[in-house]
Amino acid sequence: MSSHPGPHVAERVGQFFIGDDRLEYTEFGSAGRGGDRWVVLVHGQLMPRSMHDPLARVLAAHGNHVVTVDLLGHGRSDRPEDPRDYSMTAFAEQVVALLxxxxxxxxxxxxxxxxxxxxxxxxxxxxxxxxxxLLEMPVLDNAVEAGILAFAPLLFTARFAPFVITLVAASSRLVPRRFATHWGRVVLDTLDQRPGPMAAAVHGLFFGRIAPPARTRRTLPHPALVVGHPGDPIHLAADARMVADELARASYVEASSILEWRLRPQRLTARTVDFVDEVWGRGTAQPGDTHLEEVGGAVLP
Incomplete structure (x- = not known):
């Protein structure tokens, strides 16, 4: 099992605002080292941006300028309690505002x-x-039922038994972070929720658009690396394979399980480094360019 934090690179915490809402991010590397080779990594639902720290450090050490961000309602960013503040499209707007x-x-x-x-x-x-x-375990058409079963209880608990969320959060804060592994700290920070914002975030995503529809995904010309996990009931490998087939310039890599990138990250991290190098190594390729080989969802060995 690997819990190594990754190579030492320059790190800087920053913030920006969308209206009155504050969002926080971390930069890894520097403009002098990474230049214009920007990479933005976004966390999973209810998780903090720190989940991507090990990957960010490796990518930065390979000459990229990497940014991890806490979307609204997550990590150290503001957490409003209005469900209308949470949607996939709103999150996309936050990433563009970050850029x-x-x-x-x-x-x-x-x-x-x-x-x-x-x-x-x-x-x-x-x-x-x-x-x-970079698309690890996207949640698309095949995972709707499993997503409902997973997140409906969270929404119900946050709305009608908020003391449970408060108790879990208080308990997580009692655990000294300095004694925890990286992923232990990520889990503890994920458990540190507030009922109102948590319910709003789940509600907003639960009843909104989960992802662009298939007909729109098929028009996306960007090179993509898609990682799928077998045996995950929410992040179905079928969804990852499907989006890899839909995207004209995607490569599909199958992880051994959802734990591989968490506990034995070397193989998948190396694939990601190679992918990012290939994307940026082609110069300033723009959507529509055909510099990268179109592999149409082929499984890499």
């Missing part, structure tokens, strides 16, 4: 679960701002 704030013309964008879906939304909202897509 504007950073002065990044384009970036490789994506993340895990929620982050993968947000990456797809950014590609639809602002296709000229996306250099490539």
């Amino acid at each position: 504007d704030h950073l002065g990044a013309e384009t970036a490789v964008v994506g993340g895990t679960s929620l982050g993968a879906n947000v990456g797809l939304e950014v590609a639809v909202l602002a296709p000229d701002r996306v250099q490539g897509l």
Whole structure:
């Protein structure tokens, strides 16, 4: 099992505002080292941006300028209690606002679960701002029923038994973070929720658009790396394979399980480094260019 935090790179915490709402992010690397090779990594639902710290450090050590961000309602960003503040399209707008704030013309964008879906939304909202897509276990058509079963109890508990959420959060804060592994800290921070904002976030996503429809996904020309997990009832490998087949310039990699990138990250991290190098190594390729081989969802060995 690997819990190594990754190579040492420069890190800086920043913030930006959308209206009155404050969002926080971390930069890894520097403009002098990473130049314009921007990568934006987005967390899973209810999880903090720190989940991507190990990958961000490796990518930064390979000459990229990496940013992890807490979307609204997550991590150290503001957590409003209005469900109308939460949607996939609103999250995509937040990522575009982050790019504007950073002065990044384009970036490789994506993340895990929620982050993968947000990456797809950014590609639809602002296709000229996306250099490539990193999509780990997207949640699409095949996972609707499992998603309802997983998140409906959270919404019910936060609305009608908020003391449970408050108690779990208080308990998580009692555990000293300095004694926990990286993923232990991520779990503890994920458990540190407030009932009102948590219910609003789940409600907003639960009743909104989960991802761009298939007919729209098929029009996306961006190079993409799609990672799927067998045996995951919510993040079905069928969804990952489906989006890899739909995207004209996607490669599909199958993880051994949802735990591989958490506990034995070397193989998938190396694939990601290679993908990002390939995307940026082609120069300033724009959507519609055909510099990268179109592999149409082929499974890489």
